[in-house]
Amino acid sequence: MIKNWFKNLGPGPLLAAAFIGPGTITMCTIAGVSFGYALLWAMVISIIVTIVLQEMAARLGIITQKGLSEVIRTEIKSPVFKTFIVVLILSAIVIGNAAYEAGNISGAVLGLEAILVNPSLNLFGVTFKSFSLIIGALAFVLLYIGNYKVIERALITLVILMSLAFLTCAILTKPNVLDILKGAFIPKFPENGLLIIVGLIGTTVVPYNLFLHASLVKEKWQKISDLRIARKDTFVAVVLGGLVSMCIIISASAIQGESVSSAADLAKGLEPLFGSFSKYVLAIGLFAAGITSAITAPLAAAYVASGCLGWSSNLKSIKFRCVWMFILVLGVAFSSTNIKPIQIIKFAQVANGILLPVIAVILIYIMNKTSVLGKYKNNTKQNILGFLILGITILLSAVALGKVFL
Template sequence: MRLGTSSLVVAAFVGPGTVLTCASAGLRFGYALGWVLLFSVASVFVLQSLTAGTGILARKGLGEALREVAVTPWRRGVLFGLVVLGLWAGCAAFEAGNLAGAAAGVQTVLGSGVEHRWVVAGMAGVAALLLTLRLQALTRILTALVALMGFLFVATLFIAPVDWPAVLDGLLTPRVPEGSLVTVVALIGTTIVTYNLFLHASATKAYWRDEVPVRAWRRELVGMAVFLPVGGLISFAILAAGATLHGQGAEPATVPAFAVLLEPVAGPAARYLFGLGLFAAGITSAVTAPLAAASGIRELFGWRDPDSGGRGDAPGFRLVWASVVLTGLVFGLAGLSPLTIIVAAQAANGLLLPLIAAFVLYLAFRQRTLALPRWYLAAGGIVMLVCAVLGARTLAWVWTHL
């Protein structure tokens, strides 16, 4: 049975940034924020299912839909500027972290004798090679990598001495410990990702183009019900593994440092399990970030998509994803912090996330192929409000870093 494209969503949101955020949450607050991940996965399911409905039921990517409503030059200038900045600059900035994270995973396994810049260059080459594949082949490869990532991180969870009653309490009892508000927002924000909305709509439109829309949308929901909980389980496994060291006063400053901290409780196996899992997290996100930017911008500007397999071979499409990979590679090789571009991208994403979430909800109301239940649309409205809070918090963070 075909399970659709939701593995792309998991591959995108479980990246090195998610690993560090979840690890830090566990180290600082124990299992207390487990409920945040449950809420985040439920929110992603609702929002991404409506996004999939845009691609399958309305047969439109978000870029196409935005182009249709932006009929005046002023609207087009504002919308196009936000989308291009939020997608390209954001994805390019995150790509540097994705490549560095994948390289750190390789070095964690192989040891520090391998020169970092050559590993980063190798990861960029792997990402570029995967991006030349057709959508169906790429989806199968990323599904396998997500499965590998899930196995490795969950194995780490069971190796570590986890307090299971505390796990259950953290999952079922919502609480915000003192000083944890920023971490709560970060955990939600690392799961609800703006560029995933563009990626999922574009991917579902291409993947299910020859299927009956209503049947295809329901099959996509089945795939989401399989893969999104896997993403949540991976995130929680990292949080719980970090929680085993809660109260010991040690917090990793870098992603690979977390594997070192875990060794006292998980033994030598932690290095290999965590390193391979980090590689899978980094390389999957290093593929999906450029793909999301290229798909959204292609649709926004109406570039041709002649490939019946769903992968556009228009020069502009290839130029966008190649520029994202190359920018990430340059920052990775130079060892520079992409803070300036991240601040600009976060500012755009702070505005873009609630706007795109609201637009997805608007499209769900407009489509007539399938009447969605009112309670489901209401759930979408709640998620949209969550996105608005995230956007406001992101803008506040940007203001403090100007």
């Protein structure tokens, strides 16, 4: 039975790999330290929202055998609006992922630095952190092989490792199960908690995951009959990813101190409470989370660019490889030299803030087109959920833009 489950396992775990990155870990850590279990319900909402949107993306990919950006390019008829959407998508996903890639690699480096010394390397008068170069090289090899099954298996292994690490950490804290259930199913809005609530949802409902998922499902499944398996794969993976995030919140709740503001601080904070074992477990989880995101971010950018510009989305095509190489090299350079591309990150936040509700609207519009999906278009229940989620994405965007401009 386990063998069959692994055989039918699709790109779902890659979604978990993509949205559980250093940013998610940091946000969950702050939520746990600041508010204990009180904001676990925000993760439950995040899981529901993500399942609904990702199911739409998976259904679109399987039925049309096209990526989301390809469908958008062919279905939007107005040249002006199409140009605006394509530029917005490329700005948010390609440029955005280039800016965020440094954070993904840095997250993996932090995991290693919690248990190992990071030697520096001097090349041409520039000092590089060795761990950043090693992680970049590992991601490069996996992506350059250009075999979907190899990438999938590597990421599934890392996701399992990450899940076990954070689950072990949460268990070590010996949490009160009743308090966890209250936090998960009874919404509370503590003072100064609104931005954290929005942040928890925002780090889970990731725009580029919609593009990545629609592109990856067609690599795995080509038959309409596979839709049932794809839905199960999406549900299991998103719930697993959400539970991992909740485990991080639970782990962080064991520490009460304002000095804890990142996953690295969490690793240090858990050590005196639960011994050095907890530090090593969390370091492994942080490393796995960082490196999985460091692989999926360039991959998503390559799929998006290929779909928007009409290129081949073959993993071994030159243009496809050039995009992910560009993202990865920038990420390694920024991470290993401690350069912080603040203006690029701000630009990416603005672009992503605008993109999320726009893509939600376009996705719902496309999912209702009989000419695209036939009898597999959205039903009434899916549309009601879709429009409720649209309201949430508008709120997320408003807060994200407010953080940049205020």
